[in-house]
Amino acid sequence: MNKQNCRIWGDRESRRHGEADASITSDWCGFWSGGIIGPFFFENEQGAAVTVNSERYRAMLNEFLLPKFEEENTDDIWFQQDGAPCHTANATIDLLRTVFENRIISRNADVNSHRLAAAI
Helix, strand or coil: CCCCCCCCCCCCCCCCCCCCCCCCCCEEEEEECCEEEEEEECECCCCCECCCCHHHHHHHHHHHHHHHHHHCCCCCCCEECCCCHHHHCHHHHHHHHHHHCCCEECCCCCECHHHHHHHC
16 A cells, blocks of 8 residues: 555645645645535735644644644544654644544554554
């Protein structure tokens, strides 16, 4: 199983660079049965793309994603993410558990995405 088995490329120009953006490392978007959440762009104060690290990822969760989930009835929703180090840091998984409890599909979570992929 490829860790990057699904990529969605748009046909519109990037809003940051004015040209087709070949990198998705600084963008985040979520999909669920209630619709699409995002996109969220990891940028500095000047609007330039920045590398996603654990601290920035948790800030996005706290300031952007988790408030969206509070607006919706998401008591039984599962959260799935890839195995990027910023996603699977202990502090990140601990934060996600405060909302999703044991409904997290990710490396270092109760449902390990690597073991799940191997079983399929």
